[in-house]
Amino acid sequence: MSGSEADRNGADEGESGGGTETDHSGSDDAATGRDDTPARRKPVVVVVEPETPGNVGTIARAMKNFGLDDLKLVNSPELREDGEAYGFAGHAREDVLPNADEVTFDEVVANYHTVGTTAITGEDDRSHERFPFKTPVELRESLKTVDAPTAIVFGREGRGLNNEELSRLDEVCSIPADDDYPVLNLGQAATVLLYELRELTVAETQLPDADVVRAPEADVERFHGYFDEFLASTGQREHVRERNALLMRRLLGRAHPTEREIHSLLGTFRKANTKLEHADHLAAKYDEPVYPRE
Template sequence: MNLRVVLVEPLYQGNVGSVTRAMKNFGFSDLVLVNPCKLEGEARAMSSHARDVLEGAVHVSSLSQAIEDVSIVIGTSGITGTKFDEHIRVPAYTPRELKERLAGVSGNVAVIFGREDHGFTNDELKMCDMITSIPTSDIYPVMNLSHAVTLILYELSSVEAWENPLADAFDIKLLYEHLDELLENIDYPVHKKEKTSLMLKRIFGRACLLPREVQTLRGIIRKIERKLPDE
């Protein structure tokens, strides 16, 4: 499994060290840090025997850089949808349901974790193809970063053998751009376009599209566009 763990602007070096230890516990090593805090003695101490994962982490300045070569981006959230942003945080799968969704496919997948104090921005959540949320008590639903990483990696470490390759990240990006172009060409209501675009991204994201499926979808869109009346 080509699974990448992405930490977005982690605040505490001890958490980063603990995350690397959890990654090594379950056999993962691809770690990308977006604008992390300073990683010094505490991070090294908490990483224990996972120092190689800590030292091998890639540092980038934006989330888009961290996921540019990824076919499926999975966002984590301790808060599920509200009436104000439910289209951004739904549907939210449990880690076990997420494992079932990913069974049988291969490719580059990223699980991204937000800031310890306020998680993700809405724009960052819109970059995600799927959302996962760990069921917790309503009294205190937000987990420690390293604990959340550990639970999710525990589930994903036992995903069934991956055989069907996911579509390439670049081709999926072209599909989403093509869908946005189609919405424009059919004069889709402007006030609905952003939510609809995100909804389509989530639908196809959880479908775990294969290369042939992406090409077929783009072929259908081209056929539709040819049938549209000329302006």
């Protein structure tokens, strides 16, 4: 868990959300009718360990086509200006590609609401890493009324994102394709998905106002840390705890909690963890079970 206990307590006790509910109706902006509401944040595109520079260039070109400019690469090969990537990038060679950031997978998870992409999905809820999943259209509709820093994460050409990586991401998206050959080329998959998301990224498209501003991802990740502590205190078997932690990540990934909601959950689970820790301490002191273990 990041930060000191004092820092965490201070943030969690803000669960009433008072700082986010200020009434600005009497402000100068309201009086003048000026709208300074920030523009909707566009998704960033993340490519994990791409093997072929040409595919990175193709993805950059698709981003340029559909109004995106923030490309992040995890363990990317060298992208030379006289190489494949720039040759495939079209006009994206002028801005998207040269401005791409090298990041780590951990940094993406910590700072964004993440949507992992995969061709191979689970058929039912027994495969928690790959189910439930959204189609690109369903993802677009889900993100339409949510304002959050979002990352669309693509995997390797040959293997895609593995189960461990998918288990750390908030949502899963898959492009419907024929069962006999469901796997698309990486560049093709990115182009199809970004095309379907164009209503969120192309300026001339009229969008509804955001209904929800999602809580900062650092707070969401801190909640997952608290929830992991809570699960460890319950005495469940490790594989059950891992499954429940993943189910909670998927649930919050779909729910888009607000800052007020996540702070309330943080406060609740912090206090629950403190009480469970105290109960364990007393049980150890007096050599008594806290509650029956599995």
